[in-house]
Amino acid sequence: MSDPLVDGTDVASLVEELTRSRQTVATAESLTAGLLAATIAGVPGASIVLRGGLIVYATDLKAGLAGVAEATLAVDGPVAASTAAELATGAAARCGADWGVGLTGVAGPDPQDDTPVGTVFLGVAGPDGVRVRELVLPGGRWEIRRAAVAAAVSDLLGRVRSGASG
Structure with missing residues (x-):
């Protein structure tokens, strides 16, 4: 998988596929703090597909x-699969987008509660439902955040392509 923050290949393909399918995306980001939306916005033509994003770094803002x-949030916590799923559906609903991406996790340097550094939950909500993936990412804060964005771009691109061909 290429890193969309380095060469832009995946993220450019994502914008192209969303444009081709006349679909839009919105984000709700915790640990990435808007990095995914900013990465998408870095592609010329992104204004056609990027509806917006919510930076929900603080737990109360997730709700x-x-x-x-x-x-x-009370039962599962801010870093959980269920939270990522609700972030994704919330982003799509609140921003009026076809696709929503939710990212929550622990970038470090310290664990959060009992959740180790590098734990990330990625939720993608779209016309075919919501899917969540747990990632365990190595590195420091910046590397974890970049890898989470790369995974989100890759997952969303795969889902958009699946919908376009099926």
Whole structure:
């Protein structure tokens, strides 16, 4: 997988595929703090497909801005598969997009509660439902955040292509 923050290949393909299929995307980002939306926005023509993004670094904003249920946050916590799923669906709903991407995790330098550094949950919500993937990413804060963005671009691109061909 190429790193979209280095060569732009995957993210350019994502913008192209979204444009071709006349679909849009929105993000709800915690550990990446808007890096995914900024990466997409770096591609010429992204304004056609990028509806917006929510930076929900603080736990209370996950509920207030992105619509994550208080019960989800209380029971599962801010770094969980269920939270990523609700971030993704919340981003799509709040921004009026076809696709929503939710990212939550621990970039370090210290673990959060009992969650180790490098744990990331990536949620992608779209016309075919919501899917969440747990990632365990190596490196420091910057490397983990970059790798989370690369994974999000790759997953979303795969889902958009699947929908376009099926």
